[in-house]
Amino acid sequence: MTLSRRNFIGLSALCALAPFVGTACSSDDGVEQRNGEPTGRPIPDQVGAPTAFTTSGNVAARKYDVRTDGGATAGLAGRTVLYVPDSLLSSDVSAVPVVMTAHGYTDDAATWLDKGHISPMRDAMLEAGYVVVSPYHEATFGNADGQSRIERARSYVGNVWDVSGTVLMGFSMGGGISAVALHRQTLPDVRGAFLTAPLLDWSQVYLTRHDDFTRQASTALFAAYDATDQESFLVNASAYDPMQQPASAYAGIRALVRSSPEDTSIDQTTNALAWVDLVRVQAAEVDYTEVTGEHGSDSHFGNTDEIIAFFDQAMAASN
16 A cells, blocks of 8 residues: 555544554554554563563564463462564564573573673674573583473463574583583573573582672582482482583584683683583584683673574574
8 A cells, every 4th residue: 555645644643542442553673563662463471561671783672571381380480581672572572592591599580681791692692583592500510490480481482473493691600500401402492502600510510619699509409309418419410410411322413512710610621611512522613702701700791692593503404
C-alpha cells in the first residue's frame, strides 16, 4: 500500500496516541508494537514486567525474567533472565543465535550483565543479534542441578524461536559451569565457549584457600557436591570437574579463554592455562588471551570485538 502525505500524517498521529487508544503500530525497526510493547512474538511465563533499554550502540532491547518450565520447577532453579533485541521480537524472525551465560559465585543472574564494566559485553552481544540467556545458577558450581537449569533455559528459548546455534559464556564459577556443559554435552547445539577468569581446577580450591572469598567458595563448592571433606569431594565431583576429564571429552570444541596473572582469587596457571593445555590436543580451536588486573577486571570483558568475532566464527564453522 502506498501512503499519501495526508494519510501518513494521519497514521503518525494515530500512532502517537497509541498508548491511549491501544492502537497497534510499528517501531523504527519494523517491530509491531501495542502501547509501546512488541506484539509480534509472545514471551510466555514472565515474572513481572520486562525492562526496555537501549544499548550503547543505540539498539532497542528488552530484559525479561521468565519461568522456564511454566512453574513446574520451584524457585530460582526454574527461572532465567533473557536479553532480547527488539528486532528479534518480530514474528518474521525465523532462527536466532543464543549466548548461554553463566555468572560467578557471588553474582546474581538478574544483574551481573548490567554491571558497568560488563554491560558493554552485554550490549555487543545484543547489537550482534544474539539472544542472551542468564540462568539463575546460584551456587551450583556445574553440578547436575546446574546443568538442568541450562537445559531448561535452552528448551524455553527453543519454544519461543527456532535456534540456529548456542555459544557459552562463563565467568569465574560460570567458566567452570560452561566447561562442564562442554564435556558433558549438556546442550546438543553448542558451537563454542568463551571462558573468562574461569574456575576449572576444582581439586585445588580447598587446598588453596587464603581469604574470606576463597574460604566461602570452597565451602559452597563442597556443598554443591554433597561433600564433607576433600576426599569425598574428589569422588562426588569426578564426573563434573573440568580438569579431571580426558582430553577426548573436549574433542571438537571451540573455545576462547581469558585470564590474568594478577588474579589472586583464581590461579591462572592451574586453571585457565592448565585447561587450555589439556583440551588443545583434541579441540577444533582454542584461543587464549592474557588480560590484566584482579579477578573480573574490566579487561576480562573488554575488547568485545574479539569476543563477538569468535562467537560469529564458531557459529559459522559449525553450520
